[in-house]
Structure formats: structure tokens, C-alpha cells
Amino acid sequence: MGKTRSAPTLNDVAKAAGVSTATVSRCLNSPEQVIEQTRRRVMQAVESLGYTPNFAARVMAANRSFTIGAIIPTMDNAIFARGLQEFQDQLRESGYTLLVSSSAYDPEVEREQIRTLVARGADGLLLIGHERDADIYEYLERHQVPSLVAWSYDPDAKRPSVGFSNKDAMGELARTVIAAGHRRIAMISGKTKGNDRAQNRVEGVRQAMSQSNLDADALTLIETTYEIDKGAEAFRQLMALTPRPTVVMCGNDVLAAGALCEARRLGIKVPEQVSVTGFDDIELAEIVSPALTTVHVPHREMGRKAARELTAMVEGKSEGHSICINTRLVSRHSLAEPDCHTSQ
Amino acid sequence: MGKTRSAPTLNDVAKAAGVSTATVSRCLNSPEQVIEQTRRRVMQAVESLGYTPNFAARVMAANRSFTIGAIIPTMDNAIFARGLQEFQDQLRESGYTLLVSSSAYDPEVEREQIRTLVARGADGLLLIGHERDADIYEYLERHQVPSLVAWSYDPDAKRPSVGFSNKDAMGELARTVIAAGHRRIAMISGKTKGNDRAQNRVEGVRQAMSQSNLDADALTLIETTYEIDKGAEAFRQLMALTPRPTVVMCGNDVLAAGALCEARRLGIKVPEQVSVTGFDDIELAEIVSPALTTVHVPHREMGRKAARELTAMVEGKSEGHSICINTRLVSRHSLAEPDCHTSQ
DNA sequence: ACTCTATTTGTAAGCGCTTACATCAATAAT
DNA sequence: ATTATTGATGTAAGCGCTTACAAATAGAGT
Numbered sequence A, B: 001m002g003k004t005r006s007a008p009t010l011n012d013v014a015k016a017a018g019v020s021t022a023t024v025s026r027c028l029n030s031p032e033q034v035i036e037q038t039r040r041r042v043m044q045a046v047e048s049l050g051y052t053p054n055f056a057a058r059v060m061a062a063n064r065s066f067t068i069g070a071i072i073p074t075m076d077n078a079i080f081a082r083g084l085q086e087f088q089d090q091l092r093e094s095g096y097t098l099l100v101s102s103s104a105y106d107p108e109v110e111r112e113q114i115r116t117l118v119a120r121g122a123d124g125l126l127l128i129g130h131e132r133d134a135d136i137y138e139y140l141e142r143h144q145v146p147s148l149v150a151w152s153y154d155p156d157a158k159r160p161s162v163g164f165s166n167k168d169a170m171g172e173l174a175r176t177v178i179a180a181g182h183r184r185i186a187m188i189s190g191k192t193k194g195n196d197r198a199q200n201r202v203e204g205v206r207q208a209m210s211q212s213n214l215d216a217d218a219l220t221l222i223e224t225t226y227e228i229d230k231g232a233e234a235f236r237q238l239m240a241l242t243p244r245p246t247v248v249m250c251g252n253d254v255l256a257a258g259a260l261c262e263a264r265r266l267g268i269k270v271p272e273q274v275s276v277t278g279f280d281d282i283e284l285a286e287i288v289s290p291a292l293t294t295v296h297v298p299h300r301e302m303g304r305k306a307a308r309e310l311t312a313m314v315e316g317k318s319e320g321h322s323i324c325i326n327t328r329l330v331s332r333h334s335l336a337e338p339d340c341h342t343s344q
Numbered sequence C: 001a002c003t004c005t006a007t008t009t010g011t012a013a014g015c016g017c018t019t020a021c022a023t024c025a026a027t028a029a030t
Numbered sequence D: 001a002t003t004a005t006t007g008a009t010g011t012a013a014g015c016g017c018t019t020a021c022a023a024a025t026a027g028a029g030t
Helices: A009-016 A021-029 A036-049 A055-062 A081-093 A107-119 A136-142 A166-179 A197-210 A228-239 A255-264 A298-312 B010-017 B019-028 B036-049 B053-060 B081-093 B106-119 B134-142 B166-179 B196-211 B228-239 B255-264 B299-314
Strands: A067-072 A097-103 A124-128 A145-151 A161-163 A185-190 A220-224 A247-250 A276-279 A294-296 A328-330 B067-072 B097-102 B124-128 B145-149 B161-163 B187-192 B220-222 B249-250 B274-275 B294-296 B328-330
Touching: A009 A036, A021 A036, A036 A255, A055 B053, A067 A081, A067 A107, A067 A298, A067 B053, A081 A097, A081 A166, A081 A298, A081 B097, A081 B106, A097 A107, A097 B097, A107 A124, A107 B067, A124 A298, A145 A298, A161 A298, A166 A185, A166 A197, A166 A247, A166 A294, A166 A328, A185 A197, A185 A228, A185 A294, A220 A228, A220 B106, A228 A255, A247 A255, A255 A276, B010 B019, B010 B036, B019 B036, B019 B294, B067 B081, B067 B106, B067 B299, B081 B097, B081 B299, B097 B106, B097 B187, B106 B134, B124 B299, B145 B299, B166 B187, B166 B196, B166 B249, B166 B274, B166 B294, B166 B328, B187 B196, B187 B228, B187 B255, B228 B249, B249 B255, B255 B274
Parallel strands: A067 A097, A067 A124, A124 A145, A145 A161, A185 A220, A185 A247, A247 A276, B067 B097, B067 B124, B124 B145, B145 B161, B187 B220, B187 B249, B249 B274
Antiparallel strands: A294 A328, B294 B328
């Protein structure tokens, strides 16, 4: 019976409503330009045909996609989830759609995904951390795609960022640790290569040590990927050391959770025998026992502000300002004074 | 100084290489059709210009996007993360890109996102659970976009699915609970409205009770959203009951983690005074203490198989087969026999 | 030498939409 | 009544790519 019914186009709607495609397009994009009566007729045709605009065609014609891309290092844990959720919600309110990919902490994958997102017509990009090859930034410039860095704050960087100072935040925690009396400090960090956040966190600990007249080089440091069992493994290694560190500062809550698990397995009491700290204050931090002393990062606030700034940039209302978010220490039960018997 | 340097197009590449746009296109899409020498010249032009194909144009011309869309209920926790990660990895291997949105468990948002993804030219869609309005499926059919349901398995459904029987899986756990001697069973379920997985899990518990000659209506049931503190709140309510349930079966590990937290706050010992069970076996389950007795869902396997099946459907190599994944009980420490003093 | 086939490349017609510009009608200003 | 102004709609030119088809070239078969 004639041709297969397939997805209706603008043209079909125009015919059904007895107007030109231009009018239909206007009804959809700037309704105020169309007189009420016509608009109703058109909208009705849209409804009854079940018309959905073809996005690719729209992007191509308008050179605008109302899409924002975000590339995060991983979806595997909750570190980025909460901030991103808020980012998305905020974008949606402004009429943008969020496209997310994850790079698995691999710069090459990230580069490819940036190209993909740009090729897809993303109006703007959210990236995590500053550190990446210069040619990527050039590429973005050439394609005139504004980008915003999040989860990091660096007023000196050429690129705008909304985030916090990883160094200061971790430094504050480290000072608290030192003030509690710890001298033998160990750290389980995420891989620092290509990850300025991880670098700055280590830096923060080192600086705090120096400021307290401790030898920053004496920091026992293990670098590993951000996985629970890697945290556990690193913790085991640290506990095998003599003398044992009295505190293990972890690069994030995930690693700290792994450390805590391993402590339980090893029969080492936290915080009586060793203290453990985290970073991020994701839900996990409160769930583990003992609950983690950690740095609270206001992820939602960051997501919201990033969305606002990035849309402003996309719409040409801002050339990109950096925004600093305040973190705050949250003391729970995984940090205590070192045990006198082992600490001296 | 001439016009601003902007993103190069196929045409620019063609000129630079001294060939037609068709040849360039072929170099990119079916290199075997182009003779070595020409290809090298073209590829060099591509390189030196830093050309990236415009995706929208390509989609429009080819009516094919090599993009798969997935709409998951939430990114807020790890329930879907792992399976999705594998899904994405597998897709990438086959040359597809994954686009993810989250619907916040809201059917209206989901509907909108399905339209968005289809409008964006997704070649196929991954959806979670079977239950949604018929018109959505019609819409997908009209646009000829194959869809696959995951995290659920129903051989009777008209739509193909790859997943597991939520009912049987939870039923098995419930039988174990009952076999351990529990009679006063409570359950904290996710909202069952529009969520067949939640429904089936409740159903599984009820069926197991009936089979053991317990009154299925006696199941104390609290429905709540899948958030840690909601789990905690529900648990508190349950503990206020007299007589107290001896076991609290949770709709997933997130709720169970909340329950465990609250138990600690209330000074109720798990599993000595109350047992708690989870579902999914996400990382969380092993981290909390006591570690959760739960149902292990092979998320990666599911993600992988879903990717394979969906790409086959997209490429017309399959009309959509349902695939059943096996779950398995994992006994850890949150389930024990009920305390004699309180259980009878 | 001549046709036939296979291989490589070019030509050009869209894909479905937006938007600058043209057109037309209706109202206001003279 | 005539012209200017405003507002609503139509016309048609692309946006950057793919691909059916045509053309050109080269080798094989006779």
C-alpha cells in the first residue's frame, strides 16, 4: 500500500499545515515570529505526524547544536558522578543537552573523544584538569569550541577553570594530620602522569611537611590507579614497611576505602594503629567504617557553576572566567593521634 | 590577512590533494577502493590540515551515525556504571560511539531523551527494563531504530532483552534467607512504579515466601528511591516496628549500605541482631562492614553481550534475540541465622 | 588492432534543516 | 488617496558529506 511510513520531515509538516518549511522551522525555533493562528495549525501538524526534527540537519544548517560535551576520566566510581549530574541538570534548564564520554584516564582516548565531540558539533566542552597537549587546545580554538576545565582551579592557567586548589585542600588536610602528631606519613596517590589534580595533591602534602619542618622527601609515596583493590594493595605494601607509617593519606576516597578494607583483612585497627584519610567526600566516605576523615568537595556547586560559566561562554556572554570553589575538611573517625608505642 | 582560519572541510582536503571530494570520502570510509598512491596523498593532506569530518554532515548524507544511545536511570551510583563501561568498550571495538543520558528514573525524561537520541541519529538504543509506554516503542519502530533492553530478561516480551530474571535471582536469595531460619522478613524496595526490575524483585521474595508456606502478604515492604540515606531512613522505620523483622532484604546494594549505616548509628548489630541483604554486588557490597550477602550480577558480561547483540541488530545481522545472564548468590557476613531470643 | 571488463576517479544529486532576502498584505502616516 | 512602515510568510541558497552513476584509463582476451 504505497511506500513504507517513515519518519516525517519538515517538508511533510509544511505540506500538512499548508505553509512553507520556513514557517514550520520558525514555529519550532522562534515561535514569536509566527502569528498565533498559523502556529496552532503547524503545531497540530507536528503533533499528529509525530514529527521530531532531524538533529544532524539542524546542526548543519544552524551551525549550532545546543549540545555540551564532557569528558571525564572514569564512570567507574562516583567521583565525577554527582558533579556531572548537577552539571547536566543545570544545562538542561538552559536548553542544552549533555554528552558524556569517559577516557579511562588515557590521554590518547581523551584526545580522540574531544575530536569526536567537536565533530559532533558540541557547542562547548567540559574537561577535567588542565594538563593536556597544547595541540588539543589549538584544535579547539580552530574549531572555535569554548572549553572549561573543572575539578581543578588555576588562576594562572590560560584556560578558564572552575574548581578548587587541589594543593591547598590537600595541604590543609596534611597540616591537620601533622598537628595530630603524625610524623611518619605515607601517601597513596593516583597516577600523577598527566593528572595535575593528583600532582597537586601530592604537592600539597609535601608543602605542609616542609612548612612543619619535616623532610618532604621522607614522604613514602605509592602511585597507583584509582581503584579500590589498588588502594588495598598499596596499603598492604605500606604496612609491611619498618618502621610503619602512622598515617596513610590517600589521593581520594576510593583508594582510602581500599586501604580500610585491607586494614580490616590484616587485622590492623584504624585509627588506633594507623590513621587513614581520603579526598572528595563521596558517599563512600561516610559508609565505610571507620568513616573517613577527608576533604569535602562541593561537587554539586562545582557542577552548577561550571554549567553556568560554560553556557555563558558558548553564548558569547563571557570569555571564560575562572571560579574557585571552597573545599572543607571533614573530620570523621579514620584519623586520630598516632599510637605512642609505635609512633616514636 | 585573508579570512580567519577555520575548520577545514572535505573540499579543502580534496583541493590540497588534487582530487575530488568523492575520492577523499572514499579514502576515509572505504580505503580499499582507492589506489595506494592516491590514498597516501590524500591522507597526508588530511594530516597536514588537521581535518576532522563533520559528523552532522556525515550522518545526514549516509543516514548512519555509528552511534549507539543508552539511557540509564541514574549515574549517581555505581549500579549501571560497570556494565555501561564494558558496553562502551565493546562498542568502541566495533567502531561505534556510545552516548549516555540519565533519566533520573523519570519516564517523561526518558521519553524526551529517547527522542533526543533518535533525532541525533543514534543507530540503536539501549534501554533499561521493559516497562514503558507503547507509543515509545512505536516511535522507535517508525524511525527504524533497533532497541535492546538490558538489566532485565523476559523471554515473553516482544522486545529483545539481555539480562537476568530479577524475580528468580531475588527468589533464590529469599529462599536462602528463609532457610537460615528467618520468618519475619522486611524489604526495602526501590519505587516499583514503572520499574519492572523492582517489581520483580519484590515478586521474587513473595514467591519464595509462599513456596515456604509463609504468608507473602506478611512481607513488610517499604518503597523508596534508590539512595543511601533513603535506605537508612527506611531501615530506621523498620527497626521501630514490634515485633522487629529479623532480616531486611534490600532492593539493591545502595539501599543495603544505607541500612547498614543506620544500624551502626542505632547500635544494632548486623548480623547478630538483624540480617541485611543487598542486590547487584557492586564494589560497595564488599566495602561496607559487615560485607553484604547479595546477588552477584555479572555486569560486565551483560554489557558485553548487550553490545554485541545490539550492534548485530543495527547491522541487520539479527532481529534481536534475548539473552539470559546468570546471577549468583554471594554469601558474605551480613546474613546469619536470626537471634533465638528475638526471632521466636 | 579492437572489443570487453575491471579498476580508479570524477560529477553531481541529494540528505533535512535554517535563514537572508524577497514578497505581500495590512495598517499608519502624510 | 498615496506612500511608508511594519509584520507574516514564502523562496531558495547553502551547511559538509555520501554515493549512484558516468567517465576515463588500463589490461585481458580474441
